[in-house]
Amino acid sequence: MIMTMRWFGRGFDSVTLQQIRQVGYVQGVIATLYDSTPGDVWDSGKIRAMKAEVEAHGLCLAGIESVNIHDDIKTAAPGRDRCIENYIETLRRLGEQGIDMVCYNFMPVFDWTRSDLAKPRADGSTVLSYDQEMIDSIDPDDLLGSMEGKANGFVLPGWEPERMAKVRQLFALYRDVDEAKLFDNLVYFLKAIMPVCGKYGIKMAIHPDDPAWPVFGLPRIIVDLPHLQRMLAAVDDPHNGVTLCTGSLGSNPANDIPAIIRALKGRIHFAHIRNVKHHAPGKFDEAAHLSSDGSLDMLAIIKALHEVGFTGPARPDHGRAIWDETAMPGYGLYDRALGAAYLSGLWEAVTRG
Numbered sequence: 001m002i003m004t005m006r007w008f009g010r011g012f013d014s015v016t017l018q019q020i021r022q023v024g025y026v027q028g029v030i031a032t033l034y035d036s037t038p039g040d041v042w043d044s045g046k047i048r049a050m051k052a053e054v055e056a057h058g059l060c061l062a063g064i065e066s067v068n069i070h071d072d073i074k075t076a077a078p079g080r081d082r083c084i085e086n087y088i089e090t091l092r093r094l095g096e097q098g099i100d101m102v103c104y105n106f107m108p109v110f111d112w113t114r115s116d117l118a119k120p121r122a123d124g125s126t127v128l129s130y131d132q133e134m135i136d137s138i139d140p141d142d143l144l145g146s147m148e149g150k151a152n153g154f155v156l157p158g159w160e161p162e163r164m165a166k167v168r169q170l171f172a173l174y175r176d177v178d179e180a181k182l183f184d185n186l187v188y189f190l191k192a193i194m195p196v197c198g199k200y201g202i203k204m205a206i207h208p209d210d211p212a213w214p215v216f217g218l219p220r221i222i223v224d225l226p227h228l229q230r231m232l233a234a235v236d237d238p239h240n241g242v243t244l245c246t247g248s249l250g251s252n253p254a255n256d257i258p259a260i261i262r263a264l265k266g267r268i269h270f271a272h273i274r275n276v277k278h279h280a281p282g283k284f285d286e287a288a289h290l291s292s293d294g295s296l297d298m299l300a301i302i303k304a305l306h307e308v309g310f311t312g313p314a315r316p317d318h319g320r321a322i323w324d325e326t327a328m329p330g331y332g333l334y335d336r337a338l339g340a341a342y343l344s345g346l347w348e349a350v351t352r353g
């Protein structure tokens with residue numbers, strides 16, 4: 001396991017590469033060209049500059065999160081093949097620079113959804129939170145406003161204002177896309193990109209849907225083990241793999257994360273490791289990484305990753321906002337650094353027996 005932290009890039013992230021280096025428990029970062037637009041070819045010079053900047057700080061660029069998928073690909077709109085060609089060209093440019101892991105998701109309209117980005121806890125820290133009842137009472141149009149209001153001035157990944165300004169249009173695009181069509185469109189995309197992934201050794205790692213059930217009537221296709229296995233079997237190539245996100249899959253208490261890890265042996269290319277606290281069906285808070293703070297058994301998760309021989313990058317996922325830090329919700333330095341330290345400790349204990 002290579003311990004990493006996500007980094008959104010200079011100008012977008014409140015955390016610097018030097019601070020990440022000083023965490024000490026991480027060897028690399030997972031980065032992206034945050035100002036890229038889905039469907040466009042990434043500029044080789046910008047990729048090279050990003051990699052050089054990361055390496056100049058003594059860290060490795062362990063993968064990309066994300067190269068986002070254009071809605072034309074997800075909806076099989078007429079522009080789909082051109083967008084896929086551009087995606088392939090971006091992968092080729094990443095592969096030429098030795099970047100070998102790409103995380104992406106295939107969720108319609110909303111990348112991820114929370115009803116509160118700063119829910120206060122008794123100790124004064126805040127966490128991201130989800131309450132299905134609250135979501136059911138919100139017009140999707142109004143969700144952006146409520147998210148932005150608590151984003152501390154940062155652009156949230158997947159919630160770019162230009163994109164969200166068109167929420168109604170986006171819903172119209174997906175009107176006729178049911179679960180079966182969305183899945184077919186994913187398979188079409190994966191089959192098209194596998195040759196370039198094979199040529200450069202790029203491991204694609206789909207991120208599970210978050211939360212792991214349909215939201216706003218939109219279909220979801222990566223929510224549990226049967227859905228993950230169906231996706232892997234449909235394009236049975238080792239480069240077609242999974243981001244094992246314990247928080248997203250773990251939003252549904254029925255998902256047994258260690259069992260899912262064992263069942264996906266060899267196809268987990270990236271791990272997001274965080275805890276959630278279940279309150280009721282459809283109602284959960286994000287928590288500190290520590291097992292006792294949430295509902296997931298983090299030691300059992302780390303043991304399962306070790307058991308399947310996981311060697312890819314892992315990162316602490318969303319953290320709490322603590323110690324008066326102002327940062328993008330979930331992506332402050334302090335609690336993610338605590339998460340990296342804790343997960344590294346579990347990993348050392350498990351690997352050394």
Ligand SMILES: [Mn+2]
Pocket residue numbers: 207245246247248272317
């Ligand atoms: Mn995740």
